[in-house]
Amino acid sequence: MSESRAEGRRRGAARVCAVAAAIWACGFAATAAAQPAFEIEDLLSAPQPEQLTAAATAPLIAWVGNERGVRNVWTARAPEFAPRKLSGYDADDGQTIGALQLSRDGRWLAYVRGGSADAAGSNSNPTGDPDGQEQAVWVVASDGSGKPQRIAAGRSALFAPNGDALIVQGRSLGCYALPGATAPGWCKEALLKTRGANSAAEFAPDGKSLAFVSNRGDHSFVGVLDLEKREVRWIGADFNNDAAPAFSPDGRRIAFLRTAANKPGDGFDLTKANPFEIWVADADTGLAKRVHRSSETAGGYAQFNGADPLMWSRDNRLIFASEQSGWLHWYAIPPEGGAPTPLSRGECEAETVALADDGAFVFGGNCAQIDYRQVFSVDAQGKAQTLLTAKQEIATDPLPLAGGQWIALRHADARRPTAIAVMPSAGGAPKRIFPAQLPARFPLDRLVEPKTITLTASDGIVSHATVFEPPASFKGKRAALIYAHGGPIRQMLPGWHYSSYYYNDYASNQWLASRGYVVLALNYRDGTGYGQTFRLADKQGPRGASEYQDVLAAQAWLAARADVDARRIGIYGGSYGGFLTSTALARNSDLFAAGVDRHGVHDWRESAKGGDNSGLWGLKPDELELAYQSSPMSRLAGWRSPVLVIHGDDDRAVKFSQGIDLVERLRERKVPVETLVLPDEDHFFLRYASWLRVHRAAADFFARRLGTGAAQAERSDAAKPKSGG
Template sequence: MKRAVILFLLLFFYRADAQTPARFSIDDVLSAPYCSNLTAGSDHVVWVSTTEGVRNVYVYTPTSNKTRKLTSQTVDDGQDFSEFCFSPDGRQLAYVRGSGKNREGVSPNPTSNPAGAEQAVYVVAVDGNGQPRRIGAGSHPTFSPSENQLLFMQGGQVMVADLVTNQTKRNGQNNSVPTKLFSARGFLSDANWSPDGSSVLFVSNRGYHNLIGVYRLAERTITWLAPDVDRDKTPVWSPDGKRVAFLRQPGQRHGELENIMGGNRFAVWVADVATGEGRELWHSPADDGGFAQYYPAEPLRWTAANQLLFFSEHQGWMHVYALSPDSPGQPRNVTGNADGSSHYEAEETCLSPDGKTLYFSANNPANDTLDIDRRHIWRVSTDGSGKPELLTPGTGIETDPVLVGDRLFYRSAGWNRSTGIAYRKLGEPRETTLFPQPADFDAQRFPTAALVEPKQVILKAADGTTVHAQLFLPPPSRQTSAARHPGLIFLHGGPMRQMLLGWHYRGSYYANAYAMNQYLASQGYVVLSVNFRAGIGYGRAFRRADKQGPRGASEYQDVLAGAKYLQNRADVDPLRIGLWGGSYGGYLTAMGLARNSDLFAAGVDLHGVHDWSWRGNMFSPGGGWGIGEADMKVAFESSPNHNLDFWRSPCLFVHGDDDRNVTFAETVDLVQKLRARNVPTEVLIFPDDVHSFLLHKNWVKTYKALDVFFGKYLLASDRSSTATK
C-alpha cells in the first residue's frame, strides 16, 4: 500500500512538472471518487464511494489489511447507499438502498424508471461471499444482540425480520416476510434493541407531543417512560439496560409553527425502565435547543464510563457536554478549551470502547487561525482530566472519526483532493491513505496539479458583521497585468452550512460546488465563496442572526460586502460580477439580481426560494421558517419577487421537478414573471430529479450550462471595462 501511494504521488508530480496544466474540463474535476457514510464495526470499516455517479460499498478489515467491494453497481441510477449497521460479530452488514418517500408516498426516481423506485433494507456478508439480500422496504436497520433478527422502520411502524430463515434462501431474495413487531399509536421511530435483546426502545410521534416507549418481547407489553405533554426524543439505553436517557423539549402549542432557524428549551432526562418513572437531570437556560440536537449524528450518548454526553449551544457554540446520570449538576464542556476560549464548533464524534476518550471533528483555530475554515480531528478525555489534543494538523479537511482497535479512521480531503478515507495508528503522527488508491480512478485525468489553493478572506458587512469567505484566483497562466477578470460570488445553501478552504465534507452537493469554483477559477474568473450569516462554524449568534431570511434578509448585506470586495480588487472588472448558488444560495442569487442588477451582471439560480410569503402558505404551515400571518408582509418584502421591476440582468434557472425541499413552482412562477418583463432567462429542468440532484449527469449538465451562460454574459459581456487602476 505504501508503494502504491508513493507511485500515486510521483505520478502527479511528474504530470505537473511535465505539462504544468492550467486548464481542465468540468468532467475532469468531477471525476475523482467521493467517499461518504464511513461506519465502524468490531473489526471493519465500511463506506460508500461514488465515482461519476456510480455508487458502491467498500469494506476494509485492518487485521487482514484487505479492502473488498461488497456491491457491483456499474451505472448511475441515482439510488444511494446509507444507514450502515454491522452485526455484533461483524460478519454481516445491513444497509439502506434508495431514498425516503415524499408527501405523496413516492421515493425519488430520477431515471424515470417505469418500474418505479423504492427505499429498502439489505443485508450482505462482510467477507464478500454471496449477494446482498433484500429484507424489505424500509430504513434504519439494527441487529439484535443474538444477530438472529433485524429491526427496521417501515411507514412509521417497527418491523422485524428473521435472519436465520432468510439466510437459508440462496436466491438473493427475501422469502421470509418481515412482520410488524407490535402495534402502537403514532408514527414510530428510533427503534433500538436493549443490550440483552429482551426489549425494544422506540419513540411514538403524536403530533403535538412525543412519547418514549419500551416494548418487552416476552410479555408483549409496552411501558411508557415519564409520559408528559412534551416532545421526547433521541432515547438511549444505559449500558446495563435498566434505564433510558432522552432529551425533552416542550410540546407544541396551538398555532406554533416550525422554524428551523429558531430554538427551543430542552432538558436531559433519565427514566427507570421497570417503573417508567423519570426525572430531569438538567435543563437549558434558554431556547438553546434545536440545531445541536438534530445536526450531529448522535446528539445523546450513555457511555460505558457511566456518563451522559450531549450536544448543546447553551454557551454560544456547539460543543459536547458531560453529565452524570446519578448526581444532577451543571454539565461540563468536554470539547471546549480549558481556558474557556471555545469559539469553535464540535461536530461528528466517536468514543473509545471504555467511554473514556472522545474523538471529534472541529474547526478549532487554536493551532492555526485558518482552521476556523477547515475541519480537523481532536481527542479529549471525557473525565475532564486533560485539554483537547489535535491529531490531524495541516491544511486538510478531516471529519467523521471512527475507531477500530488501535486505528483511528476518518474522511480526509484537501484543497486539491476529493474526500477519501484515511487512518492513523493511535500514538503515531503519520496518516495512511486507505481509499482511493491509484487503481480506484483515473488519476491522470483528475487535475490535481492544476487546482489553486483558496485563500481566506474576512469581510465586514455594512452593519459591522464579520463574514468569512474563500477566494479562488485564476492560475498564473490566466493572469495578466493589463486585463481585469470577471468576478463571481458563490453562495451556499442550507443556510446551515459553511464552505471551507478545501473539498467539502457534507455530501456531494457542496463537494461538487467546491470543484466547480476551482473550474471557474481555471477559466479566468475571480471567485469569492461567501459564508454569509445564518451559516454554521462561527457560533450560535452568527447562525441565528437577527432579521435573516423572511424576517428582513439581513444576510443580503454579506452578499453586498462580497461584491464591494471584488469591485475594489485591481484584478476584477467591477462591471462583470455574477452570482451563483443553490437552494438558499439560489434565493440570494435571485435577490441580488432583483435588487441590484446594477451590481450583478448575471446569475445562475439553482432551485432557489423566490417568495417567502408563498412558501409560508403553500410549502408547509410556516414554510419551515415559522412564517405566520403577521410575518407575511415582511416575508414578501424579503423576497426576490418583491423587486422584479428592478430586475434587468439575465439569469439561468436550474431545477428538478421532484424537489422535496424547494417547491418546483417557485421557479415556474418566477420565470413566467420575468419573461413577461422581457428579462433574459434560460432554464434547465430535470424531470423526476430531486433537490440535491441524484444523477451525476445532471450535475455535469448544470455546470456545463453555467459555464456557457457566464461565458456569454461575463467573459464576452458588452459591459466589460478594460480600464486599470
C-alpha cells in the same frame, strides 16, 4: 469527432468572441484557450466516499463509494485496510445508499438503497424508470462471501444484539431474520402497531426490549417494548416532545431528551434557540426524573444537526450536545445529575462525535482553524483536548475502531478530494485507503489553494469567505463570481467538502477559477461554523434578508480588486444560495451582471404554506407581508440582468413551483431568462449526469453573459439551457 481537442478549444474560443462581440472578450478567451485545461469531468473523476461507519466489537469499517454516480458499499478490516467491494450496482441511476449499519461483530452490513416516497407514494426516480423505484433495506456479508439480499421496504435498520434479526423502520417497526438465521420467537414483520410514527429504535444491551419514539404530531413519547411479553411501557409520558432514547450499559435505566410540545399554531423555527432537558427513567417501571435542564438558549441546532444528541457511555456518563457557551460543544454529566463537564471547548464547533471503549472521546470540528476541519481526542475525564490532524485540512467523521489502535475518518485538503482514511489513535498522518490513488486524469497539480478572508458588512457583521484565484496566465481585467451556499446552516471550506452537494460545488469553483474567473465562496451570516450568534443573525431570510448585506460586502471586495472588471461580476448558488442569487439580481442588477439560480426560494409566502424544507421559519400570519418584501419576487421591477434558472421537478426541499413563478414573471417582463429543467431529479441532483449538465450549463451561461473563461468542449444540445429572452 475528427478535430483535435486543441482545435476544438480554438473554435470554441472563436464562438465566445462572436457572442460577446467585444475586443477584451476575444483576447481573454484566446489567452485562456492557450493554457493547459481540464474539464469538470476530470475534477469529478475520483471515487467519492459518501458515508462511514464502524463495527462495535471488530476493527472493521464500511462506507459508500460513489464512482461517477454509481454507488456501492465497501468494507476494510484492520490492520491491512484493503478495500473490499460488496455490491455490484453498475448504473448512474440516482439511487442513494445510506443508513449504513454493521452488526456488532462486523459479520453483516445493512444499508438502505433508494430515496423516500413523496406524499403521493412515489419514490425518488431521477432516471424516470417506467417500473419505478423503491426504498428498501439490504444486507450483505462483510467478507464478500455472498451477494446483497433484500430484507424489506424501509428507511433504516438496526441489528439485534445477538445478530440473528434485523429491525427495519418503514411506516413503523418490523423484525426480519438475517440470512441463514432462525428468527427469535418475538420477531415479526408487524412488530409495533401503536399510534403515531414509530422510529428511533434502540435495543437494550441484553436484547430483550426495544426503546422507540412515538411521534404523535404535536407531541411525542418514548416507549419501551418488552419483546417477549409484547407489552409497551411509556416512559415518563407528559405534555412534551421526548426523543433520543439511550439505554444505560446495564440496561436498567433509559435516558432521553425532552423539549416543549408544539402549541397550536406554532411551527418549527430554525432561527430559535430552545431549552432542553435530560431525563432518566427506570426501564422497568417507566418512572422518570429530570437530571439536567439547559439554559434557555442552549438547544435547537445542537439536537438536529445530524449527530446523535444524547449517548450513554460505557463508563456510565451521559454525553450530550449543547450550545450553552454560544458554540456547539459536547458535555458529560453523571446519570444522577450534576454540573456538566465540557468535553470539547473553544470558540469553535464540534460537529461529529464518537465514544471509544475506554470512555475517551473523539470529535471532528474546527477548533484549531475555524475555516477548516480537524479531528481531536479528549481523555475520559475531559481534561485534555488533543489535535490529531493538520490544522489546514478537511478531517471529519472520526470513528475509534474496536481494539483502540485505529481511528477511521474522512480526509481531504484543497487539492486532494475526500477519501476514507485511517490513522493511529495517538495521531499521525492519515493513510488514505479509498481512493488510495487518484485517476490519471484528475488535475491534482493544477488546482488552486483557496485563500481565506473576512468581510465586514455595512451593519458591522463580519463574515468569512474563500477566494479561488485564476491562473496567472490570464491577463488583464477578469470577470468574478460570488458563490452562495444553501442551507442556510452550512459552511463552505477551503478544501473538498465532506457533503456530496458541496463537494460538487467545490469542484465547480475550482473549474470556474481555471477558466479565468475570480471566485469568492461566501460564508454569509446564518451559516454554521462561526457560533450561535452568527447562525441566528437578526432579521434573516423571510424576516428581512439581512444576509444580503454580506453579499454586497463580497461584491464590493471583488469590485475593488485591480484585476477585476466591476462590470462583470456574477453570482450563483443553490437553494438558499439560489434565493440570494435572485435577491442580488432583483435588487442590484446594476452591481450583478448575471446569475445562476439553482432551485432557489423566490417567495417566502409560498414557503410558509409548508410542504417542503423551505418553510422552517415558523412564520406567523402577521409576518407574511415582511416575508414577501424579503423575497426576490417583490423587487422584479428592477431586475434586468440575465439569469439561468435550474430546477429538478421532484424537489422535496424547494417546490418546483417556486421556479415556475419566477420564470413566468421574468418572461412577462422581457428579462433575459434561460432555463434548465431536470425531469424527475431531486433537490440534491442525485445523478452524476445531472451534475455534469448543471455545471456545464452554468459555465456556458457565464462565458456567454460575462464574456470570460476558456471555451468549453463540444457537447450535445441536451446539456444546454433553453433561452427565454
